[in-house]
Amino acid sequence: DTAVSQTPKYLVTQMGNDKSIKCEQNLGHDTMYWYKQDSKKFLKIMFSYNNKELIINETVPNRFSPKSPDKAHLNLHINSLELGDSAVYFCASSQDTKANEQFFGPGTRLTVL
Amino acid sequence: AQSVTQPDIHITVSEGASLELRCNYSYGATPYLFWYVQSPGQGLQLLLKYFSGDTLVQGIKGFEAEFKRSQSSFNLRKPSVHWSDAAEYFCAVPDSWGKLQFGAGTQVVVTP
Numbered sequence: 468d469t470a471v472s473q474t475p476k477y478l479v480t481q482m483g484n485d486k487s488i489k490c491e492q493n494l495g496h497d498t499m500y501w502y503k504q505d506s507k508k509f510l511k512i513m514f515s516y517n518n519k520e521l522i523i524n525e526t527v528p529n530r531f532s533p534k535s536p537d538k539a540h541l542n543l544h545i546n547s548l549e550l551g552d553s554a555v556y557f558c559a560s561s562q563d564t565k566a567n568e569q570f571f572g573p574g575t576r577l578t579v580l
Numbered sequence: 581a582q583s584v585t586q587p588d589i590h591i592t593v594s595e596g597a598s599l600e601l602r603c604n605y606s607y608g609a610t611p612y613l614f615w616y617v618q619s620p621g622q623g624l625q626l627l628l629k630y631f632s633g634d635t636l637v638q639g640i641k642g643f644e645a646e647f648k649r650s651q652s653s654f655n656l657r658k659p660s661v662h663w664s665d666a667a668e669y670f671c672a673v674p675d676s677w678g679k680l681q682f683g684a685g686t687q688v689v690v691t692p
């Protein structure tokens with residue numbers, strides 16, 4: 468069973484489009500995250516939700532809007548895609564907001580043309 | 581604010597040789613420390629973690645790491661690398677909100 472899953476794995480789209488990435492975890496964790504990995508492999512957190520509530524919102528353009536319909540899901544919607552949004556987006560989950568280990572999904576490679 | 585430095589961007593090692601990856605952290609208190617591995621095209625997998633106690637930590641895939649407070653380091657080691665160890669390795673420190681600060685990563689290339 469996959470602990471943290473993301474769909475799609477690859478996403479190729481044109482500038483200006485709107486797209487969503489979905490994430491689901493079956494670990495029973497309370498906290499979920501979105502990270503962005505750029506072309507130099509640098510990883511940076513974007514958002515974190517705990518029990519469906521937003522608790523971390525880094526300096527991310529408001530074109531990015533996370534949504535957590537329940538504890539097991541955290542989706543990322545991106546409006547008006549730009550070339551600079553091309554990256555790999557990772558979803559992760561942890562038991563709670565304390566410094567426990569995080570379990571990562573396989574990533575979604577987004578390419579904006 | 582805490583930060584993590586991985587001084588080596590790229591390391592090439594022969595199969596069967598030993599490997600050591602460096603990680604230095606900046607943190608006021610005793611930190612939690614993690615090492616993750618990212619194989620090509622894959623997500624991140626936790627290799628090992630340090631929370632407290634024994635400063636030598638054993639992980640998966642034959643890796644170990646040693647926490648040295650005096651040097652603010654948490655270096656990762658493996659006595660004998662396998663070709664499958666070729667990957668990107670990340671050291672990370674979480675803050676009190678669970679936000680992971682990652683190092684820039686070290687790419688490991690294994691040669692025959």
